[in-house]
Amino acid sequence: MRPGFIERTIATFLTAAEYTAGAETMAASKGALQRVDPRVKVAGLLGLIVAAALSRRLETIASLFAVAILLALASGVSPVRLLRWVWWPALLFTGAIALPAVFLTPGNPAFSLGPLTATHQGIRSALFLIARAETAVTYSALLAFTTPWPWAMKALRTLGCPAALVAILGMTFRYIFVILGTAAEMFESRQSRTVGRLEGPERRRMASAAAGALMEKSLQLSSEVHLAMQSRGYRGEVHILHDFRMSASDWLWLAGFVTLTGMAIWGGRG
Amino acid sequence: MHIPDGYLGPSTCLALYGGAAPFWYVALRKMKRALHTRAFPLLSLFSAFSFIVMMFNLPLPGGTTGHATGVGIASIALGPWASLLAISIALAIQALFFGDGGITALGANCFNMAVVGSLISYGVYRAIAGRSSLQSRQRIIAAGAAGYIAINISALAAAIEFGIQPALYHDAAGTPLYAPYPLHIAVPAMMIGHLTIAGLAELVISAGVVAYLQRADPILLRATAPNAITTATEAPGWKSLKPLWVTLAILMILTPFGILAAGSAWGEWAPEDFTHAAARSQIAAASGNHAPPVTAPAGLQRLSSFWTAPMPRYAPSFLRSPSFGYLLSAVAGTGVIILVFTLAGWMSGRHPG
Amino acid sequence: MNQPVFELVGVRYAYESHSALNEISLSIAAGTRVALLGPNGSGKSTLLKLLDALYFPNTGSLRFRGEPITAEHFADDNFAMDFRRRVGLVFQNPDVQLFNPTVFDEVAFAPLQLRWPKDEIRRRVHEALDAMEILHLSDRPPHRLSGGEKKRVALASVLILDPEVLLLDEPTAALDPSSQSQIIDLLIGWGEGNKTVITATHDLGLVEDIADYCFILQRGQIAAEGDPAILLRDQALLERANLIHAHRHKHASGKTHSHPHTHPHSHE
Numbered sequence: 001m002r003p004g005f006i007e008r009t010i011a012t013f014l015t016a017a018e019y020t021a022g023a024e025t026m027a028a029s030k031g032a033l034q035r036v037d038p039r040v041k042v043a044g045l046l047g048l049i050v051a052a053a054l055s056r057r058l059e060t061i062a063s064l065f066a067v068a069i070l071l072a073l074a075s076g077v078s079p080v081r082l083l084r085w086v087w088w089p090a091l092l093f094t095g096a097i098a099l100p101a102v103f104l105t106p107g108n109p110a111f112s113l114g115p116l117t118a119t120h121q122g123i124r125s126a127l128f129l130i131a132r133a134e135t136a137v138t139y140s141a142l143l144a145f146t147t148p149w150p151w152a153m154k155a156l157r158t159l160g161c162p163a164a165l166v167a168i169l170g171m172t173f174r175y176i177f178v179i180l181g182t183a184a185e186m187f188e189s190r191q192s193r194t195v196g197r198l199e200g201p202e203r204r205r206m207a208s209a210a211a212g213a214l215m216e217k218s219l220q221l222s223s224e225v226h227l228a229m230q231s232r233g234y235r236g237e238v239h240i241l242h243d244f245r246m247s248a249s250d251w252l253w254l255a256g257f258v259t260l261t262g263m264a265i266w267g268g269r270g
Numbered sequence: 271m272h273i274p275d276g277y278l279g280p281s282t283c284l285a286l287y288g289g290a291a292p293f294w295y296v297a298l299r300k301m302k303r304a305l306h307t308r309a310f311p312l313l314s315l316f317s318a319f320s321f322i323v324m325m326f327n328l329p330l331p332g333g334t335t336g337h338a339t340g341v342g343i344a345s346i347a348l349g350p351w352a353s354l355l356a357i358s359i360a361l362a363i364q365a366l367f368f369g370d371g372g373i374t375a376l377g378a379n380c381f382n383m384a385v386v387g388s389l390i391s392y393g394v395y396r397a398i399a400g401r402s403s404l405q406s407r408q409r410i411i412a413a414g415a416a417g418y419i420a421i422n423i424s425a426l427a428a429a430i431e432f433g434i435q436p437a438l439y440h441d442a443a444g445t446p447l448y449a450p451y452p453l454h455i456a457v458p459a460m461m462i463g464h465l466t467i468a469g470l471a472e473l474v475i476s477a478g479v480v481a482y483l484q485r486a487d488p489i490l491l492r493a494t495a496p497n498a499i500t501t502a503t504e505a506p507g508w509k510s511l512k513p514l515w516v517t518l519a520i521l522m523i524l525t526p527f528g529i530l531a532a533g534s535a536w537g538e539w540a541p542e543d544f545t546h547a548a549a550r551s552q553i554a555a556a557s558g559n560h561a562p563p564v565t566a567p568a569g570l571q572r573l574s575s576f577w578t579a580p581m582p583r584y585a586p587s588f589l590r591s592p593s594f595g596y597l598l599s600a601v602a603g604t605g606v607i608i609l610v611f612t613l614a615g616w617m618s619g620r621h622p623g
Numbered sequence: 624m625n626q627p628v629f630e631l632v633g634v635r636y637a638y639e640s641h642s643a644l645n646e647i648s649l650s651i652a653a654g655t656r657v658a659l660l661g662p663n664g665s666g667k668s669t670l671l672k673l674l675d676a677l678y679f680p681n682t683g684s685l686r687f688r689g690e691p692i693t694a695e696h697f698a699d700d701n702f703a704m705d706f707r708r709r710v711g712l713v714f715q716n717p718d719v720q721l722f723n724p725t726v727f728d729e730v731a732f733a734p735l736q737l738r739w740p741k742d743e744i745r746r747r748v749h750e751a752l753d754a755m756e757i758l759h760l761s762d763r764p765p766h767r768l769s770g771g772e773k774k775r776v777a778l779a780s781v782l783i784l785d786p787e788v789l790l791l792d793e794p795t796a797a798l799d800p801s802s803q804s805q806i807i808d809l810l811i812g813w814g815e816g817n818k819t820v821i822t823a824t825h826d827l828g829l830v831e832d833i834a835d836y837c838f839i840l841q842r843g844q845i846a847a848e849g850d851p852a853i854l855l856r857d858q859a860l861l862e863r864a865n866l867i868h869a870h871r872h873k874h875a876s877g878k879t880h881s882h883p884h885t886h887p888h889s890h891e
Contacts, residue, residue, distance in 0.1 A: 046373060053374040054280050056447060094274065101450035105436075107443070121445040128447055132276025136373065144367050150724055152366070164302045165359075168314050172359050173367070174722045175311075175318035181718075183322070212482020215343070218315055219487065224719040226311035227677045231714075232780065233707040233736030235700065236310075241731050241741060489639045 031075030033146035037250040038155035044257030045143045051261045052135045055268025058124070061131040064264055068138040077145050086141045087134060094133040098126035149173060154240050163237055174225065179218045186214060271336060271382065271428040271460060271468075272324070272364075273375040277449040278431060279439040280374075286431070287377030293385045294358065297351040309352065316344040317356035321363055323475060336425070336460075336468030341387035342395075342417025342476025347483075347490045350392040357384035382427040391420035391476075392494065401497045404488045409495075410481045417476030418469045422461070425468070429453075429460035626689050628653040628788060628819050629674055634683035636669055643669040645843040647683070651836075653787075654817040658830045658851065661840035662865040667823035668715070670840070671790045674821065675712040676703075704737050711781035715792040717773035720780065721765035726757065729765050730780045737784070751783040755809075771802030778806070782813065789813070791822040795829060807832060827855060827866060839864050 033041060052064050072082060103113075107121030143152070150170065157166045278286075301313065320340035340360075345353035358380040365373050372379055398412035433453030436446040451459070483490050492498075629651040636644040643666045651657055659667045672678050673685060676692050685692045687706065697703045714720050723729040730751050734744045752758045755775045760768065765776055774794070781789070794810065795803040810820065810833060822833055830837060830851045837854060839847045841864045847854060854860065861867045 049275060049373050053275055053283070056441060090274070094276075098450070101446070104455065105446060105450055107445070121443060122450070124443075124445040125447070125450040128445070129276055129450065132448075133274050136275030140365065140373060148724055149367065150728070162298055162302075164298055168301070168310065168317070168355070168359055169363065171311060171314035172317040172321070172356075173363060175314050176321055176363070178718070179315075179318050179322055212479045212486065215319065215479050215482065216486050218319065219312075219490070221716075221719065222311045222315040224714065224716065225722060227672065228712075228714055228720045229722065230677060231675055231707070231712045232733035233704060235703070235736070239735040239738075241728065241735060241744065243741065487640070 029076050031077070031146065033071060033075040033142060035249070036146075036253045037244055037246055038147050038151045039158055039244060040246075040250050040254045040257065041143060041147060042152065042155045042159065044254065044261075045139045047257055047261040048264065049136045049139045051264035051268065052132055052139075054265055055132075057268050058127055058131060060264055060268035061128070061135055063267070065131065065135040065138065067260065068135060068142060071142055072138070075142070075146050077142065082138065082141060086137055090133050090137045091130065094130050098129045101129070102126050150240050151242070154242075154244070158244065167236055171226075175218070175222055178221050178225065179214065182217050182221065183214050186217070271425045271464065272372070273378050273382075273428060273431070274372045275374050277372075277435070278375050278378055279435060279448045282431060282435065282438065282448075283374045283377060286381045290358070290377050290381040290385055293351075293354055294380075297355040300351050301355060309348075313348060313352045313356050314359075316340070316348055316353070317359045317363075320344055320357050321360035324360060324364065326471075336463040338417070338421065338468055338472035338475055339383050339387060339424070340472075340475065341383060341391050341420050341424075342413055342472055343479045345388045345391040345420075346395055346413055346416065346476070346480060346494050349493050350388045353388040353392070354380075354384045357388060378428070378431060382424045382431070386427055387420045387424045390423050391416040394419050395494065399495065401499055403499045404491050404495055405484050409484070409491070410477050413480035414473040414477035417472035421469050421472040422464050425460050425464035426457070429457045432456040432460070626653070627651055627686075628688055629821075630684075630686045630689075631673075631680075632684050634673065634680040634685055636673060636678060636681055643843055644673070644680075647843070647845060649838060649845060649848070651819065651821065653688075653819055655819060655836055656834045657819070657821045658834035658837040659821065659823040659840060660825065660827070660830065660837055660864075660866060661823075662825055664842075665840040665865075666843040667825075667840055668792055671712060671792050671821070671823050674788075675710055675790055676706055677712075707733075708737055708784050709786055710788045710790065711784060711786040712790040713777055713781050713792065713794060715796050717770070717777045720777045721773060724764060725762050726752070726765050726768075726776050727761045729776055730783055733780060733784050747783055751779045754782075755779040770798055771805070774798060774802065774806060778809070787817075788819045788821065791820070791824075793824055793826075794822060795824070795826060825866065827861075830855065839866070841865065 036044075048064060048067070052061055055061050055064075069079065072079065102118045102122040102125075103116040105119050105122035105125050107119035110118045110120045110123060112118070147155075153166050153170050156169075157163065301310070323338050323340040326337055339357060341353065341357055344356050347353075348356060361379050361384065362376060365376050365379075393416075395412045395416035398415055399409045402408040430453065432449040432451060433456035435449035436452050439447040441447060449456070480491065627650040629649075631650070632648050634644055634647045635642070647666075647670065659670060661667050669678070673680060676687075676697060679685075679692065679694045679697075687710070690696070692706075697706075721729055723732055727748060730748045731744050734747065739747075749758070752761060755778060757772060757775050757779065760772060760776070765773065768776065789810075791810070794806055798806065807829065810822075813820075820833070822829075824830065834851055837848065837851045838845050839854065839860070846864050847860055858867070
């Protein structure tokens with residue numbers, strides 16, 4: 001536990017709330033991907049992620065990344081937002097892991113930095129890692145940003161996901177915000193009651209007591225949410241108002257996704 | 271230990287989906303029967319809790335990040351099957367909605383954290399908690415140990431999966447196509463952070479929440495305590511648990527040394543099986559044409575078999591560069607010792623006696 | 624046939640940690656407006672949940688228009704869905720009741736569960752939102768509304784089914800005064816006819832406006848019942864039931880005394 005734990009915690013909660021608010025707005029706007037049938041979208045975007053995972057050629061992965069950017073632009077997902085929420089965090093994470101590989105992978109030397117020698121194989125390996133991670137994460141974000149959550153779930157259901165699973169997914173999603181809200185309130189009130197810096201053992205005690213209190217409050221709330229759902233007739237099945245019907249453009253999109261995935265798998269074979 | 275897309279090759283991903291699938295199937299069957307009972311919102315709640323716990327990504331030395339998962343408290347409150355489902359769902363939401371880590375790697379993440387984590391956490395908790403009453407301190411310690419051990423086994427599984435990638439997938443020139451670090455780097459890099467920071471976080475969360483529930487809502491602990499004694503006189507004292515605590519502390523100190531020390535006695539060569547003929551000739555060539563011993567030196571044998579038993583099919587880890595190894599072990603050793611003593615101080619500080 | 628809409632005999636309910644209702648017996652006639660009074664912890668919320676068949680009595684019997692309400696009965700989809708349409712509950716904390724992505728979806732939730740035709744649902748949701756004057760909020764996520772707006776959404780999402788019985792748990796809790804009076808006016812308007820409205824509250828000033836009969840609950844039992852006009856004048860009773868508080872204050876003369884503090888209201 002480091003100093004400023006409370007501040008960092010609240011910051012994390014607020015970031016998540018900002019993120020979802022942004023995601024909700026984008027999902028509701030009228031872009032290219034937003035209008036595609038969610039079943040086609042889910043299957044199509046997942047297919048492209050798999051193609052990126054299978055590819056043994058950097059050029060293929062780079063092309064898939066370019067396609068993702070085009071789709072984002074056509075759907076009103078701004079590259080700036082992608083940079084901040086998706087590309088930069090992924091780069092930090094993957095970069096930190098990939099960087100040592102440049103120097104630790106055996107092979108033909110490329111250049112030296114003091115005692116460390118970079119190899120061609122190391123550089124390529126790092127590039128593969130970063131390229132795959134960024135491409136996959138961009139497609140995931142496209143799915144998240146252009147599909148309202150209940151539609152995504154209904155799509156999963158019609159694609160064969162068991163009802164129990166989809167029900168739990170939906171409820172969990174709802175509860176995440178319940179807990180975040182409770183936690184934010186709790187931490188705000190605690191912060192206003194805490195004067196001065198806390199000592200190590202105090203901080204740990206507070207952290208574990210906070211986890212327990214949060215759990216308890218969330219338990220009460222969650223129980224009530226379930227009762228409220230039952231009170232309005234919920235018996236375990238997911239229903240949504242919108243009927244999914246494949247239009248001509250949806251078939252075109254499906255064909256497009258299939259072609260693209262096929263090309264990428266063919267182009268990426270080692 | 272969250273594995274993003276691009277780190278595991280296709281057959282590894284598929285294999286781990288295949289490994290997780292039977293567990294998902296059984297867990298879903300069990301849950302289906304309980305869909306209109308209170309078990310359902312409870313499962314979703316712990317899933318949401320786990321999601322939030324996993325949001326706290328702690329940067330670790332070695333360039334990876336680690337985090338707790340809430341698997342400790344989930345398996346204690348829900349039992350292993352519901353827990354594995356809950357954690358899997360949190361991981362799925364992270365991957366699908368927050369684009370946070372691996373759709374192709376979802377099977378792997380679920381296998382490591384949800385399946386392996388839940389089963390081990392449940393097993394350790396039941397073993398240590400025994401028949402003690404719901405209110406006993408023994409359960410708090412059991413919860414902490416369960417969380418700590420489960421996280422570390424999960425991290426070990428992830429580390430092994432990473433570590434075998436370069437051997438499995440590389441192009442003609444030898445470029446690793448997925449995770450680039452072989453076992454002898456992947457395992458220590460992953461384990462050090464989890465044996466220390468991430469593991470401790472899980473320990474604190476598990477123990478803390480159980481302690482809180484003991485006071486506030488002990489009913490929730492009943493699901494995994496079928497044989498608990500209910501008489502009030504049964505709470506064991508702190509002193510009677512000391513041997514258990516000391517053992518745990520010793521294990522925590524020795525583990526990093528075990529993994530590292532198994533290799534530090536050796537020089538530089540690629541990870542091959544010890545008795546492989548080709549490897550032996552290489553070792554001989556690299557060691558001034560002295561043939562390597564037919565069996566490992568007795569001390570090392572003891573140590574490495576003790577610590578490599580969990581990884582039966584993979585070579586014991588030894589390090590390419592001895593200096594790297596010594597540096598890591600120094601950092602790990604010192605760090606772990608400091609943490610263990612502060613933890614011991616904290617625990618005895620909490621005890622009123 | 625003038626069957627009571629609810630009839631309870633010897634009902635007990637206990638949570639795992641404590642007992643909530645101890646031997647409750649009461650009868651509520653159809654078309655009446657009833658108030659359940661009591662301080663926090665008296666069992667009002669629990670009783671409402673039992674009336675809404677969210678919990679089932681541990682012992683004793685509960686009948687809705689003569690039909691026994693038991694877990695076994697509720698296993699039958701048709702019986703359960705019919706009951707859900709006829710009885711609606713508005714929870715105290717609106718956040719608990721708002722779990723859909725938009726206000727429109729929220730109000731559509733109940734009819735969707737009851738498998739109404741989708742065109743009919745869309746039309747009825749529109750009407751319900753209009754009646755609550757929240758049509759302009761249709762596309763908003765419910766968790767980002769003000770307290771009063773959330774309460775309206777919660778009400779709309781229950782009233783869309785046009786239930787015979789409306790159960791309300793502290794409908795004015797956490798609302799500012801103007802929202803409170805708006806909600807009360809809405810409820811009074813809706814209740815006309817043969818609808819049964821059962822409101823749990825500890826706000827004494829509310830009772831005479833919204834109820835013709837009241838039950839006073841204390842520690843899980845019925846301490847008294849009757850016409851609110853009479854019951855609410857009985858200071859001793861109210862004090863015993865913990866429904867009023869006594870103020871201590873000092874007078875200029877230096878004497879201190881305490882007297883019960885009630886909130887009598889009169890309306891034109």
